[in-house]
Amino acid sequence: MSISSKLVLGTVQFGLQYGINSAGRPSIKQVSDILNNAKTGGILILDTSSVYGNAEEVLGDVKAGESFKIVSKYPKCDKSVAETFNNSLKLLGINHFYGYLLHHFEVYCENKSVWNNFVLLQKEGKVDRIGFSLYEPWELDLILNDSIPFSLIQVPYNIFDRQFEPYFKQLKEMDVEIHVRSTFLQGLFFKDRETLPERLQPLKKYLVQLDEYAASKGISVGDLALNYNLHNPYIDGVLIGVDNKEQLLQNFASVKDVEINLDIKVENTELLKPINWK
DSSP: OOGGGGEEEEOHHHHSOOTTOOSOOOOHHHHHHHHHHHHHHTOOEEEOOTTSTTHHHHHHHTTGGGTSEEEEEEOSOSSOHHHHHHHHHHHHTOSOEEEEEESOHHHHHHOGGGHHHHHHHHHTTSEEEEEEEOSSHHHHHHHHHTTOOOOEEEEEOOSSOOTTGGGHHHHHHTTOEEEEEOTTGGGGGGSOGGGOOGGGGGGHHHHHHHHHHHHHHTSOHHHHHHHHHHTOTTOOEEEEOOSSHHHHHHHHHHOOOOOOOOOOOOSOGGGGSGGGOO
16 A cells, blocks of 8 residues: 555535635546546545535535545534434435544543444444544543543644654554644744744744754655655544646655654643644
8 A cells, every 4th residue: 555545634624614725616627637647646535624615515425435534523503413423324324424523622621421323323334444633632632531432533743743652552552543733833834934923033043953854854844744644654644735737746746755753842831833833
């Protein structure tokens, strides 16, 4: 299996204006084009959610479930887990999910019995893997201490933000599949080093380290960031988001057989949370 098959295609851009997406949402034809190229390139899994606008509906329109495994998520909402789950299946035109995650951890904190609904769906054979989309290590500590069954997590992870790394070995021993997002730290790695906002100035020295290491390897910073995650043996899936086919092909072109031995320790980890950049 090629390393490219570890890429997981995020679909938030298909249903919402997202991030620095200046091109606007892709059309149905463009989505179809993106997915055809994703399949050809070896991508196996799509990541979506019922809160990504009409992304699930768009994926259903192009029959994405016929070519890909799909992971969706249950958000904080008024509807039950079963109702939301079944509605997502209907929109996607499928009868089974590869993965189903709890999108907002506060839902679990407020009512831990919500997890029983996920376990039931798995027991009924409607989903292969159940789990959580997490932001902070304390959230993972909590579910590990609660000893509940889960088999898939999605966490932020990149060259600067490695807070979840100490858990990777244990999770693999538990047969938990690990998907990571924020590979490019919400675009921070591409920001002009000379015009960083004052709040992010303390990160400049680390970004310069990144530049120097990438140059020493003869690759771009984007290539460095993507391959850093792809070549981690504990990581099963690396999320990428694209607005068009060209961006997807660029991601494929970035996949390289390169050895990366880089250890950058950012002292103030609060600066790695985009919520603190405002």
